[in-house]
Amino acid sequence: MGYTVAEKILLSHSDADRVEPGQVVMVRCDIVLANDVTGPVAFRQMEKMGASKVFDPAKIVMVADHFAPAKDERSAILIKRLKDWSLENGVVFYDQGRGGIEHTLLVQEGLVLPGSVIVGGDSHTCTHGAIGAFSSGLGSTDIAYCLAFGEFWQAAPGTIQVTVKGEKGRFVTGKDVILAVIGQIGAGGGTGNVLEFVGPGAEALSIDERLAVSNLAVEAGSETGIFPADEKTTAYLGGRTDKPWQAVLSDADASYAQRIEVDFDRLQPLVAKPYNPENVVPVSELAGTLIHQVVVGNCANGTMTDLRQAAEMVKGKHVHERTRMIVVPATQKIYREALAEGLIDTLVEAGAAISTPTCGPCFGGHTGALAPGENALSTINRNFKGRSGSPEASVYLGNAFVAGAAAVAGEIVDPAEVV
């Protein structure tokens, strides 16, 4: 019996000579990541462990992105702790103004290679599966152990194969693929499993769109969401890394826990209703829902592709008077590229507020919290109660076309009706 991509990566990063679902193996990490929220908690645990040094400073990356720029003194202290610890231990550190949102940043910087193992103190570490890595979010005690020893325990997951077929519609994106999957299998449907995306529709997705797909794998309860590396991956990594890598592909006789399909020919832009990402309906079903805030950004959808889609929807128009539009380029590089391409000007001219890269408005931390009774259409990954501010606010999740269209209309609308 053959192996899936996930099983092969786990095998190559452990001492096990065979692996089957449920079996616990110690897995070696190629990158250990944490941020200003999870890093300081991990440092405390590492200290309790009595570990005085990190396993390999070159494989550790710390990013100030959650409460950055510091929203208050307490946040400033955590960011300072992250920075001081990073300098002390000689690890890679990205401060505000130098990096951006951790997951988009690591991929952009070429730190993520196909076949590698990336762990992060952030549940959306699954994003790196877009590059063909086994990447997974862990808690801070796990991260502390990884910082000290460069390994973590992992019960080998099964794999759910997601075949994407058909031709993508004009306003359909990668975000809709993963929303369709979450709607199909449910918020806990992927537990104990990895999602593996294959088929012509998956191959047709750009790396930016794959990032959105893999990013929301955790919203189905999955360990991660993997796109086996292909020509698009090769092209993307060209110039970003000079380290050698090899694509890891599933064997033809690999065994899958489940097989599901997403058909672009039948897929409309989707929206996930509050308060669970599994509440997925076609955008048209929610037409007319008033929207008070639109956020384009976060680790799922803050790429150039997303900014282009949002800008296209608002170009030459005005953000509706009922609505605030906040746009968060995910990294400094994306910010500059969007400036150079004129996207920022288009968005600002339409009445959008542009934010420095930060996780703030997504997790309700700062810069873009919602008041009671307000509705938001956001390109983020979670619509839990209180996720982006008041527990009496509602967050609807959608792609950047849908977000841009809602900003102009002041309500949820099919993007086809705005252009």
Next chain:
Amino acid sequence: MKLSGKAVVLAGTNIDTDVLYPGIYLNIDDPDLMKPYLFEGLDPSLRDQLEGDTVLVVGENFGMGSSREHVPLAMKAWGVRCVVGASFARIFYRNCINLALPAISCPEAAQAAKPGSEISVDAAAGKVTVDGQEFVAAPVPPFMLEMLERGGLVPWAQHKLAQS
């Protein structure tokens, strides 16, 4: 590993870690300071029931979403000894095991428990007793059992360092 305590019931499925510990309070890294915000987005009055040894009783896919360890850290700081539920989300489950807070899957026991029920759990034997009635739990895999018995990942790491 045997534990017991009074039941505090968190009703509902798919309870996420955002409602268990809202994002705005994530700029805290000291577990004792996390305590006042546990359950803040779900029902802050639940904290009034947390007195002495507690067993939390939960539904399906409990703890979905964010990796924030603030949730089980705050639970431990309040004296929660064990979580008994129908099923658990992956990262929450890992965090519990790493902190030696047993997360036991036993839907029947979770169904039978009421607020204030006396619950005892024998993780190794796979047994949960609710007000004297015994239920068979899903077996805890040997690795996770060993982690729990050794007190979690911190003592595990201390042991590893002592050996090297």
